[in-house]
Amino acid sequence: MEAYNNIGIRRRLRRFFRRDGRALIFAMDHGFEHGPTDFEENWEHINPKIIIRKVIRAGIDGVMMLPGIARISGEELVGKDVGLMIKLTSKTELRPKEEWLMQDQLGFVEDAIKLGADAVAATVYWGSPYEGAMMRQFAEIASYAHDLGYPVVQFAYPRGPYINEKYGKKEDYRVVMYGARAAAEMGADMIKTYWTGSRETFAKVVDAASGVPVLLSGGAKTDNPLDFLKLVWEVIEAGGSGAVVGRNIFQRENPEPMIRALLRVTHRNEDPEEAAKAEGLL
Numbered sequence: 001m002e003a004y005n006n007i008g009i010r011r012r013l014r015r016f017f018r019r020d021g022r023a024l025i026f027a028m029d030h031g032f033e034h035g036p037t038d039f040e041e042n043w044e045h046i047n048p049k050i051i052i053r054k055v056i057r058a059g060i061d062g063v064m065m066l067p068g069i070a071r072i073s074g075e076e077l078v079g080k081d082v083g084l085m086i087k088l089t090s091k092t093e094l095r096p097k098e099e100w101l102m103q104d105q106l107g108f109v110e111d112a113i114k115l116g117a118d119a120v121a122a123t124v125y126w127g128s129p130y131e132g133a134m135m136r137q138f139a140e141i142a143s144y145a146h147d148l149g150y151p152v153v154q155f156a157y158p159r160g161p162y163i164n165e166k167y168g169k170k171e172d173y174r175v176v177m178y179g180a181r182a183a184a185e186m187g188a189d190m191i192k193t194y195w196t197g198s199r200e201t202f203a204k205v206v207d208a209a210s211g212v213p214v215l216l217s218g219g220a221k222t223d224n225p226l227d228f229l230k231l232v233w234e235v236i237e238a239g240g241s242g243a244v245v246g247r248n249i250f251q252r253e254n255p256e257p258m259i260r261a262l263l264r265v266t267h268r269n270e271d272p273e274e275a276a277k278a279e280g281l282l
């Protein structure tokens with residue numbers, strides 16, 4: 001059993017990562033996690049079928065979404081060479097603010113498998129008063145998924161009152177590094193986390209994960225596409241394994257050139273300015 005499920009995990013992880021060990025993954029959980037207003041900049045992308053068609057056409061390596069979005073846009077993914085990651089925890093911003101530090105389970109590993117997932121994902125807010133509940137939730141998802149040969153991705157986000165008190169912000173490299181390390185120690189197969197502000201500090205986060213791939217969590221859309229390309233370039237230079245990007249893709253009217261430029265930076269180590277020029281972004 002052990003040998004079988006290990007092979008399953010490795011094969012399924014490769015559906016996201018190219019031979020260079022890097023991946024560009026499109027994130028579309030915002031309608032739930034931030035609310036549909038995130039799509040107002042480019043309203044047609046509220047329809048997952050439309051944006052998923054575009055990101056696949058541009059050559060994205062993988063997509064990440066909640067179970068219902070995978071159900072709605074499922075046809076777009078059939079027969080396509082793209083990894084599917086289903087996220088099984090979330091929270092809305094409608095709940096009382098004191099509970100924003102918790103993500104709850106909204107689906108099950110079996111649901112993700114039925115939808116054709118290649119990996120499942122769950123968030124842990126390291127430093128939250130609900131940290132223990134999210135650890136338990138992650139452990140249950142991981143134990144079940146690993147038994148069946150499915151990789152598990154942790155969105156390892158430091159977030160909580162003591163972090164702000166002690167370090168000033170959740171992006172301080174010491175706490176991002178701590179979260180990534182905790183995710184690796186829990187048995188995550190891939191880690192998604194925040195930018196720490198510099199290549200040197202992000203490299204320490206990568207070191208702390210000790211071989212578990214660390215991907216950037218994109219963040220808010222930058223006005224200038226070049227700024228975001230530069231950020232992803234820094235991640236790659238720091239030893240990061242790529243990026244999981246939502247708003248910098250779906251909030252752009254024409255996301256395909258941006259995706260192609262991101263792929264150039266991620267997989268060809270292309271200079272961000274050259275990549276932007278090549279795709280007509282400058």
Ligand SMILES: O=C(COP(=O)(O)O)[C@@H](O)[C@H](O)[C@H](O)COP(=O)(O)O
Nearest residue numbers: 027029033217218219244245246247
């Ligand atoms: O993790 C998320 C939210 O994080 P957040 O609480 O906004 O820090 C997701 O909704 C997104 O998948 C993630 O932020 C990646 O999308 P972008 O940040 O690139 O839009």
